[in-house]
Amino acid sequence: MAEIFSGISKIKYEGPASKNPLAFKFYDADRVVFGKPMREHLPFAMAWWHNLCNAGKDMFGDVTVDKSFGATKDTMAHAKAKVDAGFEFMQKVGIQYFCFHDVDLVPEADDINETNARLDEITDYMLEKMKNTGIQCLWGTANMFSNPRFMNGAGSSNSAEVFCFAAAQVKKALELTVKLGGRGYVFWGGREGYETLLNTDMKFEQENIARLMRMAVNYGRSIGFKGDFYIEPKPKEPMKHQYDYDAATAIGFLRANGLDKDFKLNIEANHATLAGHSFQHDLRVSRVNGMLGSIDANQGDLLLGWDTDEFPFDVYEATMCMYEVLKSGGLTGGFNFDAKTRRPSYTYDDMFEAFILGMDTFALGLIKAAALIEDGRIDEFVADRYASYKEGIGARIASGEATLEECAANAAAAKAPAMPGSGRQEYLESVVNSVLFS
Ligand code: XLS
Ligand code: NI
Ligand code: NI
16 A cells, blocks of 8 residues: 655654654653653544544635545545545554544445445444554544534434434444444534524423433443543534533533433533633533543634634643643543644645644643642642631531531631631742743
8 A cells, every 4th residue: 555644754752952843842652751651641642534534624715635645535435545544644643542423434425324334344444454553443423513414403403303313323433433442432512502592492402412312321331332421512613502511511411411420521622712711621620520531632712713623732721731631640531633734734744743733732731730740839839728627617617517607606706707818829820830941
C-alpha cells in the first residue's frame, strides 16, 4: 500500500529548543511525570470526523483540503482509504486511540440495512489494522444530527419512527464499539433540544431521551459492553437550546433517571465555554460528583459565539484541566482531539502540526499541573480557608449534627462574626504564574 503522508516520518520528541515544526517540543511519551509516563497520563485520540472527513467546508465556502486520499469520494474505496490514512497518521504522530461516529466510517446508504452491511465491512478492515498496529478505539457514537430525519432531534424527536431510527443507529454503533473494543460510548445530543417552546413538550422529550439511553444501557450490557457511557454536554448549536446544557444539568438528568451508575461525562472545552463556564468549571463539577470520564480536548474562541473546535494551545487552560484530571486520579476515557485545523491550514503538514500543538499543549499542562500540586501552596491555602469547620461548632456543622438553633445560639454568643479571612485571589494567581513560568 502506498504511503499517503509521504515525506513525513514518525514525529519525535526534540525538546523545547527545537525549531523543527514536525517535532514535539514538550510531549515526551516516556517521560515520567507525577509517577507515570506521559503516554499513560495522556491517552490521546484522533477524531475520525475532523481529521479524516472534514475538508474545510463552511457555511460560506467549499472545501479547501483534499481528503480523498487518492480515492473517489463517498465510495467504499474512499472509506478504506480513510482507514489507511487514519492508521498511518496515528502511527506517525504517536496517537494510541481513535473516536468515531457511524457515518464517519462509510457513506450512508438510503437503506439502513445497506449502511449496516457497509459498517460491518469497514470495521473488519479496521480491526485488521488495529491488530497490526496496536491502536485502539477510545469511544464510538452514532451521528443522530446530520441526516434530515433528525431535524427535530433523535430521542427527543416528535416522531416515533425517527426515534426507532435513532435506536437502530445506537444499537449498531454499540455493536461496532464492542467489536472494536472501545472504552466508552458517547451520547452528544446534537439536536436533542428545541428551536421554540411553542411547539415543544419539554417534559416528554426529556423522558424519551432517558428511555433511549436506558435501552442503550440494557442492550450494551447484554452484548458485553463493559465501558462507560458518556453524555457530552453542550448548551446550544445546532439547536437554540440543548437539554444537556452543561455538566451540572447532565448530572441532574442522569441522577433523576437512574442512569448515573452507567454514565459519566465527556467534557469538551469549547462546549463548557459556550455554556458560559470555564473548561475547568465543568471539569470540577464532573470531578466532585465522581462523573469525570473523558475529555474532548479542543479550544474555542471567546470572541466567536460558536463551537470553533480549535486545536488547544492555551497552556493556562490545559494546566487547569490537568490539575482536575490529576486530582481525579486520571480518566477512564482519554483526550479526544475534537478539533480541526483552520480552513486556510489545508496541507497534510498542517494536520500533523495541529496534533503536535495539541499534544505539546497537554504535555505542558500535565507538567505544570503536577508542579502546582507538588508546590502545594494552592491546596494548602484551600485547606486552611475552611479550617473553621475542623473544630467546635464548625465540626458539628460539617458532620451534620448541628441544629439550626445551635448555630443561632453560637451567633448570638459571638454577637457579630469575625471577618472570614482574605480570599487572596491575587496572591494565588501569582503563585500560578510563578509555577507556570519558572
Ligand atoms: C459537536 C460535538 C461532537 C461530539 C460527538 O459539537 O463535539 O463532535 O463530540 O458527536
Ligand atoms: Ni465533542
Ligand atoms: Ni463540539
